[in-house]
Amino acid sequence: MNAPWALPLEELRFNPDGLIPAIAQDWLDGAVLMLAWMNRQALAQTLASGQVHYWSRSRQELWHKGSSSGHFQHLKAIRYDCDADVLLLSIEQQGGIACHTGARSCFYGSGNQISSGGAAALPPPVDACTELARVIQGRLKDPEPGSYTNKLLEGGDNRILKKIGEESVEFVMACKDNAPDQIAAEAADLLFHLQVALAHHGVSWRQVQEVLAGRRDAPRREN
Known part of the structure; x- marks a missing residue:
């Protein structure tokens, strides 16, 4: 090589x-x-x-x-x-x-x-997103009474995906309002709920990182 x-x-x-x-x-x-x-x-x-x-x-x-x-x-x-x-x-x-x-x-x-x-x-x-994934995995392995993360996980797809839908709308609205601080806050909320969904389905955050990294040198899309 x-x-x-x-x-x-x-x-x-x-x-x-x-x-x-x-x-x-x-x-x-x-x-x-x-x-x-x-x-x-x-x-x-x-x-x-x-x-x-x-x-x-x-x-x-x-x-x-x-x-x-x-x-x-x-x-x-x-x-x-x-x-x-x-x-x-x-x-x-x-x-x-x-x-x-x-x-x-x-x-x-x-x-x-x-x-x-x-x-x-x-x-x-590690970076903040990977650290968040560690915390969520910890809640999945050792549930903590009163944990919002565990409430989501216990509710399964119905609760988790409903929240992702709500957070997505709030993120879009923050973008429409061109409110930088709110955009950042809503993006953080959306990422958190996405990570809960990943953990629920046994997909690691690292798998997502690998996909993103693999796209760096991918051929450019025409549209």
């Missing part, structure tokens, strides 16, 4: 050990998954193959991420910071696990208690 990424390699600022930190970020929800190091060889391999390679400081060797676990990282985009001494990798994480403990992200520590990570580790911060 010939990667389509071009970097000013001679302008990047590697440290005295010939390394540059690389932050891996989920390409859809923006979650920060891990930080590791690259040398020039690791960066060259990454750009050439489209799969992320790092330099292991502990083993002093090139590290093809996922070669032993199967959790490969597929490069979607790459940027460098204003000082050209840090890389930001936008990646698709195969298997959904970036951390060696089995956690989605290496950044699961919070508070004054050290966690051992793993599948039950605290999930990483």
Whole structure:
């Protein structure tokens, strides 16, 4: 695979050990998954193959991420910071696990208690819509007395779809009134109820994100 990424390699600022930190970020929800190091060889391999390679400081060797676990990282985009001494990798994480403990992200520590990570580790911060989807999924799994979300879910399609219809009309009316604040508020209400419907039908928010991302490079419609 010939990667389509071009970097000013001679302008990047590697440290005295010939390394540059690389932050891996989920390409859809923006979650920060891990930080590791690259040398020039690791960066060259990454750009050439489209799969992320790092330099292991502990083993002093090139590290093809996922070669032993199967959790490969597929490069979607790459940027460098204003000082050209840090890389930001936008990646698709195969298997959904970036951390060696089995956690989605290496950044699961919070508070004054050290966690051992793993599948039950605290999930990483994400965008507001993905966080909302997490909350709704939590209500679906563990209903909370008095929760409006649970009332909707208990009412099934009849209640959920009725609310989507109502919120859609309110959004349209806000647009007709050209009221920016109200448009934003009604859009938020509509997105919330759409997400409840998705959860009710077992469709994840990530599936929606993947569809949207897949349309970026789709052929343009004629009309």
